[in-house]
Amino acid sequence: MTFKKNILCIGGGYVGGSTMAMIAHKCPHYKVTVVDINPTRIAEWNSNNLPIYEPGLDSIVISTRGKNLFFTTDIERGIKEAEIIFVSVNTPVKTFGAGAGMAADLQYWEKTARQILECSESSKIIVEKSTFPVRTAFAMERILSLNENNIHFDVLSNPEFLAEGTAIKDLEYPDRVLIGSRETPSGVKARNELIEIYANWVPKDRIITSNIWSSELSKLVANAFLAQRISSINSFTAFCEKSEADINEVARAIGMDSRLGDKFLNPSIGWGGSCFKKDIFNLVYLCRHYGLDEVANYWEAVVNINEYQKERFVRTMLSAMFNTIAGKKICLFGFAFKANTGDTRESPAIFIATKLIDERAELVITDPKALNNARIDLNGINGAVSYSEDPYEAADGCDAIAVVTEWEVYKDLDFKKIFQSMVKPAFIFDGRNILNHKQLFDIGFNVFPIGKPALTHF
Numbered sequence: 001m002t003f004k005k006n007i008l009c010i011g012g013g014y015v016g017g018s019t020m021a022m023i024a025h026k027c028p029h030y031k032v033t034v035v036d037i038n039p040t041r042i043a044e045w046n047s048n049n050l051p052i053y054e055p056g057l058d059s060i061v062i063s064t065r066g067k068n069l070f071f072t073t074d075i076e077r078g079i080k081e082a083e084i085i086f087v088s089v090n091t092p093v094k095t096f097g098a099g100a101g102m103a104a105d106l107q108y109w110e111k112t113a114r115q116i117l118e119c120s121e122s123s124k125i126i127v128e129k130s131t132f133p134v135r136t137a138f139a140m141e142r143i144l145s146l147n148e149n150n151i152h153f154d155v156l157s158n159p160e161f162l163a164e165g166t167a168i169k170d171l172e173y174p175d176r177v178l179i180g181s182r183e184t185p186s187g188v189k190a191r192n193e194l195i196e197i198y199a200n201w202v203p204k205d206r207i208i209t210s211n212i213w214s215s216e217l218s219k220l221v222a223n224a225f226l227a228q229r230i231s232s233i234n235s236f237t238a239f240c241e242k243s244e245a246d247i248n249e250v251a252r253a254i255g256m257d258s259r260l261g262d263k264f265l266n267p268s269i270g271w272g273g274s275c276f277k278k279d280i281f282n283l284v285y286l287c288r289h290y291g292l293d294e295v296a297n298y299w300e301a302v303v304n305i306n307e308y309q310k311e312r313f314v315r316t317m318l319s320a321m322f323n324t325i326a327g328k329k330i331c332l333f334g335f336a337f338k339a340n341t342g343d344t345r346e347s348p349a350i351f352i353a354t355k356l357i358d359e360r361a362e363l364v365i366t367d368p369k370a371l372n373n374a375r376i377d378l379n380g381i382n383g384a385v386s387y388s389e390d391p392y393e394a395a396d397g398c399d400a401i402a403v404v405t406e407w408e409v410y411k412d413l414d415f416k417k418i419f420q421s422m423v424k425p426a427f428i429f430d431g432r433n434i435l436n437h438k439q440l441f442d443i444g445f446n447v448f449p450i451g452k453p454a455l456t457h458f
């Protein structure tokens with residue numbers, strides 16, 4: 001079969017794998033190839049056991065793989081053959097040198113840019129799909145302009161806004177697709193080629209364009225605003241616990257104001273995930289670089305409140321359980337950073353588990369999808385940790401349960417049965433406010449929600 005265009009994606013992770021599967025699914029006339037330096041990842045994409053869990057992903061990969069969707073480690077050939085290259089490599093926080101702990105580690109995309117330069121034999125459109133610091137496209141253009149073969153590269157910014165757990169829905173019905181480009185004739189032509197791809201399934205009025213720097217910045221700002229909303233509501237959970245106000249009632253009341261909206265107001269043990277923290281730190285670093293210290297401090301506080309919230313949750317557990325949890329058995333319901341994903345990157349569960357172990361508690365961890373990652377995250381930790389897929393088995397013989405991830409399955413458990421199997425007094429710390437607290441109290445539990453008065457039998 002001959003294809004209209006060859007699309008390549010460098011980096012087959014959560015974003016590269018899912019977005020390319022969607023493009024292949026919606027555009028059978030394009031050949032889509034995903035390459036990665038990690039051969040295990042590529043082997044998994046080619047197997048029945050995909051490297052990521054994402055509802056709806058399996059079926060679209062299975063229906064397109066081998067037809068117009070291909071996964072390979074042959075990066076060189078992929079680059080040679082492609083007319084459009086998406087760059088979707090990871091952009092973690094730098095762990096060394098200048099900007100360590102704050103700035104983005106740019107070695108991955110720079111290697112990619114140099115490899116594109118080295119292997120290209122024809123002009124190409126390069127699409128920034130990863131979340132990059134503002135003005136990365138400029139650096140990318142500078143590197144790519146070093147070629148001596150009269151090849152022209154147009155660099156576009158097309159940040160991804162999908163959230164894990166709903167990635168397929170987000171990709172199929174995006175709120176918007178953002179494309180940043182230069183306003184030169186070739187920049188506009190490249191932009192139109194990318195619009196043509198998305199227009200296969202995204203309504204035209206949802207495909208918006210901007211200059212490249214606005215596009216790069218919009219991605220960081222979107223994540224900063226989302227995280228800020230959660231930090232804001234979480235900051236008031238502390239207030240509610242002091243004043244006997246109820247955070248869910250407050251969230252409902254403010255969320256009905258159409259200017260505020262009701263999304264991202266769920267109180268929690270703190271937000272996690274691979275991007276919020278790194279993207280805010282990236283923004284903070286850029287602000288300081290431009291001498292905007294007040295702006296940097298404002299956004300840094302969003303991260304500080306999140307750290308405070310995680311610490312507060314552990315402190316509440318400790319003080320509720322008579323200021324000692326040494327030797328007590330505590331069950332964590334959930335380890336993923338949110339429901340419907342097996343991803344545990346920056347999950348608050350890691351912080352909570354580590355702190356509880358520091359206090360010499362014994363941990364039992366249960367999660368429907370994240371136990372493998374939990375084992376990796378806690379590998380080598382100095383303490384007693386066990387794992388069980390079955391929440392009933394996990395809670396058996398425990399002094400306390402802490403709900404860490406808001407999996408639906410936890411709402412419908414037989415808590416009477418669980419209560420009977422636990423050590424008394426039995427505690428539940430609902431870090432997501434997903435359970436029926438009154439019912440649990442009536443069963444006999446001492447219940448500690450987030451941002452609401454505790455229900456205790458003492």
Ligand code: NAD
Binds near residue numbers: 012016041111161164
């Ligand atoms: P990931 O770690 O899951 O995937 C990145 C992949 O790139 C890895 O498989 C890695 O092996 C590969 N890679 C690194 N260097 C490479 C190279 N030189 N050549 C080929 N492959 C290479 O990361 P992710 O979660 O997919 O995120 C990728 C980017 O997308 C990040 O910038 C992230 O901020 C952004 N983003 C992520 C999400 C999300 O929900 N995960 C959502 C929106 C945006």
Ligand code: UGA
Binds near residue numbers: 269
């Ligand atoms: C987030 C954004 O929602 C995406 O738009 C963005 O593309 C992505 O980051 C990224 O750049 O990586 P994601 O991290 O997958 O997506 O998940 P979210 O649904 O945003 O949740 C993030 C964290 O906030 C989770 O730990 C979640 O449990 C927590 N959260 C979310 C709350 O505590 N309360 C809420 O009301 C919502």
